[in-house]
Amino acid sequence: MSKKTRRHEEEEHADESWLLPYSDLMTLLLALFIVLYSMSAADAEKFEAMSDAFRAEFTSGTGILDHTSVIPKDNASSDQSAEEITSKKMTKDQQASLIKQEQIDLENLKEQIDQYIQKNGLTDQLDTKLNQSQLMITISDTALFASGKANVKPESKQLATAISGMLQQFPDYEIVVSGHTDNIPISNSEYESNWDLSSDRALQFMKILLTNTKLDPQKFTPVGYGEYHPLVDNSTNINRAKNRRVEVSLIRKYQENNQVLDVTAAKE
Known part of the structure; x- marks a missing residue:
């Protein structure tokens, strides 16, 4: 074989450019398989998240999603859901306890004020009422003020002092x-309207x-309502006397229909 032919064969054998x-x-194929695998893993995680959500809603028994896990995992999410439910239940129980204690406290305060009223012969001038929103102490204007005036009578300051002592x-x-x-x-020259008088x-x-x-x-908070929140109609002198009054209201912190509990107040 000639040298030229042998050299040509060697060049063909050495060509590995392919x-x-x-x-x-x-x-590229390896990268494609990696992407496909990562997408399938993400879908499995989403499915697990959805499964956990259903398990959290139906905690009374074993659901159909309890054994559909694509990727094995621990019970951390399930345990966390149980803790959240327990926490909510404790919050509701705590709220019920606070409502009950508040009712007892306000009833005790009402009883103290009622005893003071009876002891001092003030049944015609003071009254108390406890409802779902507040404890209200109603004081007739004649027990506190002269007609058309806002300065508390000197002899009535003892009443205000007694009430403040119970409020503390x-x-x-x-x-x-x-x-x-x-x-x-x-x-009169001092007040332009009933708004001004009631506020003062x-x-x-x-x-x-x-x-x-x-x-x-x-x-x-002081508030003046003027003539616009009467207890009764103003058709007679007796009724008008009932409407002239000062009310001291303790506003409840907790009510039966409250949807949200003030956690800060609960801790106090």
């Missing part, structure tokens, strides 16, 4: 002091309550 595109193709047992309650008048327009009466009585330094002024 390996480069082949290796590129294998690399419950310092965490919001307290609204509201003034009310009848529908007879006021006509609420403010003046509140100031006497707050001479008790054990009460927190931030918990108190």
Whole structure:
């Protein structure tokens, strides 16, 4: 064989340029398989998340999704759901306990005030009412003020002091002091309207309550309602007298229909 022929055969045998595109193709296939695998793993995780959600809703028994796990996993999510449900149940139980204790406290305070009223012969001038939203102490205007005036009578300051002493047992309650008048327009140089008179009466009585330094002024709000929240119609003198009043209301912190519990207050 000639040298030229042998050299040509050697050159053909040494040509391996096809390996480069082949290796590129294998690399691309490997990348494709990795992507497909990662997508299938993500779908399995989503399925597991959905399965956990159903298990959390139907915790009373074994559901159809309990044994459909594609990827084995521990019971951390299930345990966490159980803890959350227990926490919610404890919160509701705690709220019920707080409502019950608040009812007992307000009933005790009402009883103290009622005893004070009976002892001092004030049944015609003071009244108490406990409902689902508040404990309200109603005081006739004649027990506190002269006609058309907002300054508390000197002899009535003892009443305000006694009420403040009972209120200090419950310092965490919001307290609204509201003034009310009848529908007879006021006509004097000091007040332009029943709004002004009722507001000033609420403010003046509140100031006497707050001479008790054990009460927190931030918990108190004075309000003047004028003639617009009557207890009865203003058709007679007796009815108008009932409408002229000051109300001291302790606002409940917890109510039966509350959907959200104030956790901070619960801890206190």
